[in-house]
Amino acid sequence: MRHITVTINGERYERDVAEHRTLLHFLRDDLGLTGTKEGCGAGECGACTIIMDGRAVNSCLVLAMEADGAALETIEGAAAGGELSVIQQAFHDHHAVQCGYCTPGMVMSATDLLRRNPNPSREEIIDGIEGNFCRCTGYQQIIEAIEAAAGATGTAAGKEADHA
Amino acid sequence: MLENTPVAELKNVGRKTDRIDSVVKLTGEATYVSDMTLPGMLYARVKASPHARARIVSIDTSRAQALSGVRAIVTGEELDYRLGLYVVDKAILAKGEVRHFGEAVAAVAADTLEIAKRAVDLIDVEYEELEPVLHPLEALKEDAPLVHPKLGEYSYMEAAFTPKPGTNVANHTKLRKGDTERAFEACEWTIERTYTNPSVQHVPMETHVAIVQWGHDDEVSIWSSAQSPFTLRNLFCTAFGLSHRNVRVQVPYVGGGFGGKAGIGIEPLVAVLSRKAGGRPVKLTATREEEFSLLPCRSQLTYRIKTGVSKDGKILAQELTMYWDSGAYADYAVNVTRASGYSAGGPYDIPNAKVDAYTIYTNKPFGTAYRGFGHVEFFWGLERHMDLVAEAIGMEPLEFRLLNALKPGSTTLTGEKITANTGNIAKCLQTAADSIGYRALTDQEKAREKATGLKIGKAVVGLHKAPAMPPFTATTVILKMNEDATVTANLSLVDYGQGTYTSIAQIIAERLGFPLERVKIAFESDTDRDPYDWQTVASKGLLLSGNAAILAAEDLLKNAYEVAAQALRANTVDLAHDGERIYVKHHPDSAVTFRQLAIGYAFPDGNSIGGPLVGVGRYIAQGLTHLDKETGQGLPALDWTYGAHGMIVEVDRETGEYNVLKVVSVFDVGKVINPDAVRGQAIGGMLQGLGTAVCEGYIYDRKGHLLNPSFTDNKIPTARDLPFEVEAIAIETPQIDGPYGARGVGEHSMIGVAAALGNAIQHATGAQLTHMPIRYEDVWRALGKKEPVDNWITKSPYGSCRSAPEIQKYDC
Amino acid sequence: MTRLRGAPEPKAVPLLHEFSYVAHRSLDELLSFLAHHGDETQVFSGGTDLFVNIRAGLAAPRYVADLKSVSDLHEIAFNEREGLSIGACATVNELIANDTVRDRYAVLRTAAEQLATFQLRNRATVVGNIVTASPCGDMTSPLLCLGTDVVLVSVRGERRVPLGEFITGVKTTQIATDEIVTRVIVGTGRIDAAGGYRKLKRIKGHDLGVVAVALIKSMPAVRVAISSAAPTPVLLPEFGADAPVAEIQASAQAAISPIDDVRCTAEYRRFMVDVYIRRLMEEVPA
Numbered sequence A: 001m002r003h004i005t006v007t008i009n010g011e012r013y014e015r016d017v018a019e020h021r022t023l024l025h026f027l028r029d030d031l032g033l034t035g036t037k038e039g040c041g042a043g044e045c046g047a048c049t050i051i052m053d054g055r056a057v058n059s060c061l062v063l064a065m066e067a068d069g070a071a072l073e074t075i076e077g078a079a080a081g082g083e084l085s086v087i088q089q090a091f092h093d094h095h096a097v098q099c100g101y102c103t104p105g106m107v108m109s110a111t112d113l114l115r116r117n118p119n120p121s122r123e124e125i126i127d128g129i130e131g132n133f134c135r136c137t138g139y140q141q142i143i144e145a146i147e148a149a150a151g152a153t154g155t156a157a158g159k160e161a162d163h164a
Numbered sequence B: 001m002l003e004n005t006p007v008a009e010l011k012n013v014g015r016k017t018d019r020i021d022s023v024v025k026l027t028g029e030a031t032y033v034s035d036m037t038l039p040g041m042l043y044a045r046v047k048a049s050p051h052a053r054a055r056i057v058s059i060d061t062s063r064a065q066a067l068s069g070v071r072a073i074v075t076g077e078e079l080d081y082r083l084g085l086y087v088v089d090k091a092i093l094a095k096g097e098v099r100h101f102g103e104a105v106a107a108v109a110a111d112t113l114e115i116a117k118r119a120v121d122l123i124d125v126e127y128e129e130l131e132p133v134l135h136p137l138e139a140l141k142e143d144a145p146l147v148h149p150k151l152g153e154y155s156y157m158e159a160a161f162t163p164k165p166g167t168n169v170a171n172h173t174k175l176r177k178g179d180t181e182r183a184f185e186a187c188e189w190t191i192e193r194t195y196t197n198p199s200v201q202h203v204p205m206e207t208h209v210a211i212v213q214w215g216h217d218d219e220v221s222i223w224s225s226a227q228s229p230f231t232l233r234n235l236f237c238t239a240f241g242l243s244h245r246n247v248r249v250q251v252p253y254v255g256g257g258f259g260g261k262a263g264i265g266i267e268p269l270v271a272v273l274s275r276k277a278g279g280r281p282v283k284l285t286a287t288r289e290e291e292f293s294l295l296p297c298r299s300q301l302t303y304r305i306k307t308g309v310s311k312d313g314k315i316l317a318q319e320l321t322m323y324w325d326s327g328a329y330a331d332y333a334v335n336v337t338r339a340s341g342y343s344a345g346g347p348y349d350i351p352n353a354k355v356d357a358y359t360i361y362t363n364k365p366f367g368t369a370y371r372g373f374g375h376v377e378f379f380w381g382l383e384r385h386m387d388l389v390a391e392a393i394g395m396e397p398l399e400f401r402l403l404n405a406l407k408p409g410s411t412t413l414t415g416e417k418i419t420a421n422t423g424n425i426a427k428c429l430q431t432a433a434d435s436i437g438y439r440a441l442t443d444q445e446k447a448r449e450k451a452t453g454l455k456i457g458k459a460v461v462g463l464h465k466a467p468a469m470p471p472f473t474a475t476t477v478i479l480k481m482n483e484d485a486t487v488t489a490n491l492s493l494v495d496y497g498q499g500t501y502t503s504i505a506q507i508i509a510e511r512l513g514f515p516l517e518r519v520k521i522a523f524e525s526d527t528d529r530d531p532y533d534w535q536t537v538a539s540k541g542l543l544l545s546g547n548a549a550i551l552a553a554e555d556l557l558k559n560a561y562e563v564a565a566q567a568l569r570a571n572t573v574d575l576a577h578d579g580e581r582i583y584v585k586h587h588p589d590s591a592v593t594f595r596q597l598a599i600g601y602a603f604p605d606g607n608s609i610g611g612p613l614v615g616v617g618r619y620i621a622q623g624l625t626h627l628d629k630e631t632g633q634g635l636p637a638l639d640w641t642y643g644a645h646g647m648i649v650e651v652d653r654e655t656g657e658y659n660v661l662k663v664v665s666v667f668d669v670g671k672v673i674n675p676d677a678v679r680g681q682a683i684g685g686m687l688q689g690l691g692t693a694v695c696e697g698y699i700y701d702r703k704g705h706l707l708n709p710s711f712t713d714n715k716i717p718t719a720r721d722l723p724f725e726v727e728a729i730a731i732e733t734p735q736i737d738g739p740y741g742a743r744g745v746g747e748h749s750m751i752g753v754a755a756a757l758g759n760a761i762q763h764a765t766g767a768q769l770t771h772m773p774i775r776y777e778d779v780w781r782a783l784g785k786k787e788p789v790d791n792w793i794t795k796s797p798y799g800s801c802r803s804a805p806e807i808q809k810y811d812c
Numbered sequence C: 001m002t003r004l005r006g007a008p009e010p011k012a013v014p015l016l017h018e019f020s021y022v023a024h025r026s027l028d029e030l031l032s033f034l035a036h037h038g039d040e041t042q043v044f045s046g047g048t049d050l051f052v053n054i055r056a057g058l059a060a061p062r063y064v065a066d067l068k069s070v071s072d073l074h075e076i077a078f079n080e081r082e083g084l085s086i087g088a089c090a091t092v093n094e095l096i097a098n099d100t101v102r103d104r105y106a107v108l109r110t111a112a113e114q115l116a117t118f119q120l121r122n123r124a125t126v127v128g129n130i131v132t133a134s135p136c137g138d139m140t141s142p143l144l145c146l147g148t149d150v151v152l153v154s155v156r157g158e159r160r161v162p163l164g165e166f167i168t169g170v171k172t173t174q175i176a177t178d179e180i181v182t183r184v185i186v187g188t189g190r191i192d193a194a195g196g197y198r199k200l201k202r203i204k205g206h207d208l209g210v211v212a213v214a215l216i217k218s219m220p221a222v223r224v225a226i227s228s229a230a231p232t233p234v235l236l237p238e239f240g241a242d243a244p245v246a247e248i249q250a251s252a253q254a255a256i257s258p259i260d261d262v263r264c265t266a267e268y269r270r271f272m273v274d275v276y277i278r279r280l281m282e283e284v285p286a
């Protein structure tokens, strides 16, 4: 057990944590932030994608210990102030959600993508979400949602940056 | 897309409508069983068999037992329960013998997952390895080891299935229509070939997970990531001899199922752990690896098709033989066999048919329901074969299909008469063909071929499927009016991603004449609080529950009208309503609001009538019959959904690599209730079908070890695997008994995709492919006329799904 | 009756085996820790191989030592004399984003872009890829083509080993338990070479290389390395600028020893190596 301090969606969390604990399990089991999902535990599926110090990572392959002092963004923080982010809204509008299990990771990847590249081509969108499996949607409606969110990015970028 | 949908008059049905469940899923609020913890909850892990077949000599749990924090350990010996949907053949934990790699032999519940894992590692199991039987055709041989020597003692559903004690045959489905022997004699051509495909994993993104608490007085609570709460409860009660009133199943949000969560899975195992741990709740979450071998998969199939054709290209006779690899247990595989058997000829008019479909036990992880329920597998062979026959008789493949397509007046294999309202397969085929410019390459495509050096091919395939369900399949919807005149619907059809709840909300809103915002569908299902539904499978949900929802809405209105009639001192026939009020037609100012009626109407003096408004809608499938066991004749189909896929691929003739340029999927859905949902099902299923076609499938070594039980070597499609262009088109030939004319389309999108790919590749290059998945190497081998790869590890037919020597010689 | 202990257990470990996490601030501290505990420690940077291995029960260290806490191991630096130095903690995405890599070591970037997924590359390191020494490592072949040395340090001192010698077999290297790789140095000898990397995958999306070929034209020489076709990635002897394709292919066929496995047959691997060599020879400008 070691003591760590992590900032998640702008809030500080201090906890004693087992040293072998993955960041994913720390979030889900120790903090009860179960929005982030586990689909494989092995880096393949992207369901566990969160943003750590500004970078999208597979939280199943990160130790909680590594997050000591880090700033994390998870799905729970995506709808800042109770309002869906531009990306979440676009997913909603485009039926980009079916069972919803890939959705949190997908939204985090899309969020990271549009920050890096506010006007991605279809090819660049695919690059950004290739690491996120979705077994339900066939991706088409997700890609369309991201395209639409990018189209709205003038507003999105500002809003995203606000709660980054 | 879906532009041909008439939306006039209807206010909700057919209109663009947002999903009612996407916001909670987008914010991470939606709670899945995998997210749940209960007070005092223990964590379970399973000890799995490393062998495909072995005698369990001994299990020593003493070292595990000694570990602090271990609360319960169970092994097969101490349990005397049998499970089974249709054939009761499975123990909760392997007993005496393990029958497949990955089968559970012991399980532990402990304070933490870490302790449970350590305990499992400390359980010593001594095995005596036995020779496994791995290929279904090997399993049919006289001297094959028996996977279930006691098959004759098992109980089974006798109306539908025929196990053969003393063999490995779990079921033999027979169908006889007309006289095939005579018909073949009259044929100008007889063409025969065999097609194969391996077992495949469903890969829901949420793996199987359950929490069970076995409380005092055998009151059992189950939370499960399951598709069918009532079937789960029923099978659970049957296995343990409990009354249905004792067992409560709750299903919150479910992260995908695709058939893999249709029946009963890990729940009984978790239950016995909880019971042994003194009633503490126990949670078991399958790892992704366990998903491949502890839990069931889709069955492997070897399909031999013999087709006889007349001079003018009419199919006169078909002999269809299916060898379904059940794996170690029968589960849904026997019913996949049955449903595929009566559907085996596809959407074509076949006057004479002989179908023999066998479900065969082997020592492999067992087969279950998977989106398409056998049709994805056999349509691979069937629609490849249609192309082969067309080629052999010198007819254009689409023309050949259109000539033989079912039309009003034709009869299906089981003798059902097709009517104008059954659906229009010819229109599906034509529409798909038009959408991909089937008949010729465009100038653009020709230029592309020139620039890339790749060869472009196009194909169109047809498909059909009816729900595979018992004739008595039924459901109920209960609609409750809230104080503010909103309504809440309870049903236990589960929406595990399909979007059915949104469509049902639209139907209820439409029927009530309320805006959609006033309709809530309670998302979690609970067998204690919700009314019965058979199962969430078979693409029957929208039709049955949609009809029940309409009846519930009508019942609610009828009840409201009765109270309103008293309140307004009017006849019910003189009343009408809008979204807010019930009023007297010729004195519209004489009205009561739904709010006033919601929990009972109070007169000004306080006297009250009515009471809380509810509406109940019950619906049961109409007019279906069992099938005759000798001839397969009868009426099994609630509705037939027809469809077609058109595909354009480009192929590298040197290496066998290919790109899918376009897929168009067309379905006769009767009536589009929610355009985006239909599109989501169409494209999502198409890509899942493409996964099956391109890359997915179990690979074993000759001892029956599964070699690719993870995403490392069992790839599934990513965003990059989506074809460059995808299109979904709905045809609307109304289903007379469907809600607003709708029929199901949840599974159909996956069916036939593989054959479309195989046919398009063949049209581009001439490669003759009879096995899916179609890996680049397979195309390369087919083009170079090299031996296909049987099994990459052993080069032996054992463990391979591709072929067995004795049937290869029938190949043409 | 056989008691089969060594038979493959169905791999299914939902969580990490328990270990202690150590993170040293300085290289010296880390090295002296490894001098004492090296045989029960795994260092890591991205953890994208290590934690996968621990989860699968293939590694069970008592300690894991995080290299990222040590300063000075992150840098990707270039100077004309030494060449390109890639620090132990430099991620694959950092390599892709590096201007010098883009302008002067293009083949590295081409290969890096084909490694795993975007979020994984945010963690996966170039050095981790090499030390893992998988036959299919995407960074190894291009680095072999370019000529790369591996810098190893321990309390016993520093040594510099050519990459080709560093990797000794399937997932084995020369590294001693008390050593770490601080960086790799890509020499200047083949700077500005045009190159290409072709990787066969089973799907269009992310996948390990079923077989892969890296080829650079560093005039007057052509260099070729091949992954997933032998126990280690294989660098072929250098060819002259006008070497016929058939000569390179023959040399490749003699050097590789592919196997049949779940991903592919040896036969197809051999075939694709020839195809890739020919296509790369055609498409890489001289």
Ligand SMILES: Cc1cc2nc3c(=O)[nH]c(=O)nc-3n(C[C@H](O)[C@H](O)[C@H](O)COP(=O)(O)OP(=O)(O)OC[C@H]3O[C@@H](n4cnc5c(N)ncnc54)[C@H](O)[C@@H]3O)c2cc1C
Pocket: A042, A043, A044, C042, C043, C044, C045, C046, C047, C048, C049, C050, C051, C052, C067, C088, C114, C115, C116, C117, C120, C123, C124, C125, C126, C127, C128, C129, C130, C131, C132, C136, C137, C138, C139, C175, C179, C180, C181, C182, C207, C208, C209
């Ligand atoms: C889903 C997935 C997909 C992948 N796809 C690919 C792919 O397409 N191509 C590919 O090549 N690889 C792939 N990999 C493997 C992996 O991501 C790469 O090998 C990566 O580059 C490893 O880097 P790392 O920093 O994460 O290594 P780590 O896991 O941190 O370390 C790997 C090994 O090297 C040792 N090590 C690391 N750094 C040092 C050092 N400085 N000194 C001494 N020892 C050290 C560690 O002890 C460990 O044994 C994939 C992995 C996953 C999980």
Ligand code: FES
Pocket: A037, A038, A039, A040, A041, A042, A043, A044, A045, A046, A047, A048, A049, A058, A059, A060, A061
């Ligand atoms: S759970 Fe992390 S990538 Fe699958």
Ligand code: FES
Pocket: A096, A097, A098, A099, A100, A101, A102, A103, A133, A134, A135, A136, A137, B205, B255, B256, B497
């Ligand atoms: S919505 Fe189910 S996995 Fe993506």
